[in-house]
Amino acid sequence: NAGVTQTPKFQVLKTGQSMTLQCAQDMNHEYMSWYRQDPGMGLRLIHYSVGAGITDQGEVPNGYNVSRSTTEDFPLRLLSAAPSQTSVYFCASRLANTGELFFGEGSRLTVL
Amino acid sequence: KNEVEQSPQNLTAQEGEFITINCSYSVGISALHWLQQHPGGGIVSLFMLSSGKKKHGRLIATINIQEKHSSLHITASHPRDSAVYICAAGGSQGNLIFGKGTKLSVKP
Numbered sequence: 668n669a670g671v672t673q674t675p676k677f678q679v680l681k682t683g684q685s686m687t688l689q690c691a692q693d694m695n696h697e698y699m700s701w702y703r704q705d706p707g708m709g710l711r712l713i714h715y716s717v718g719a720g721i722t723d724q725g726e727v728p729n730g731y732n733v734s735r736s737t738t739e740d741f742p743l744r745l746l747s748a749a750p751s752q753t754s755v756y757f758c759a760s761r762l763a764n765t766g767e768l769f770f771g772e773g774s775r776l777t778v779l
Numbered sequence: 780k781n782e783v784e785q786s787p788q789n790l791t792a793q794e795g796e797f798i799t800i801n802c803s804y805s806v807g808i809s810a811l812h813w814l815q816q817h818p819g820g821g822i823v824s825l826f827m828l829s830s831g832k833k834k835h836g837r838l839i840a841t842i843n844i845q846e847k848h849s850s851l852h853i854t855a856s857h858p859r860d861s862a863v864y865i866c867a868a869g870g871s872q873g874n875l876i877f878g879k880g881t882k883l884s885v886k887p
Binding site for chain 2: 769
């Protein structure tokens with residue numbers, strides 16, 4: 668099993684550009700989530716999904732969009748990038764809402 | 780007040796020392812997670828526990844549900860244990876609230 672695969676690892680954007688962070692897992696996990704990690708702050712939940720076709724907002728959803736068309740994939744879209752979205756992004760999955768968490772390797776995004 | 784508080788924020792130890800990192804939470808939880816993040820690296824799950832104690836190698840995690848407190852212990856610490864250790868409280872809805880992390884540096 669590859670676990671949780673997250674791409675790209677690094678990305679530089681200009682303000683106003685859009686992009687998609689990809690996240691895929693091959694463990695048949697129901698629960699997938701996106702977090703951002705900023706210096707001095709804990710991981711913060713952006714969006715999450717408890718199964719295909721179901722998504723919901725987390726703590727910091729503004730400026731981000733998600734979809735879950737399959738169990739495996741959970742892409743995160745930045746619609747119009749802003750410097751405040753400069754961060755490290757992590758995708759994670761778990762079998763159910765009480766299962767062990769598996770993280771992707773992270774994506775470092777810089778918005779100029 | 781943060782719902783998940785970790786202490787200390789930073790910890791420097793000599794190789795071989797016994798290390799304790801604490802986590803207190805103010806929310807009701809279904810499980811408490813301990814995670815490890817190496818510099819520039821990804822995040823790995825160490826433990827998930829809802830009661831009692833778990834041990835894996837030199838790592839021990841305990842939780843006291845009544846006191847809403849968990850500890851992560853590292854016995855015979857080694858420089859390769861240097862990392863940020865994060866606790867996260869999981870509610871019944873499945874979402875987690877993360878502490879800010881404890882940065883551990885173990886000197887040889």
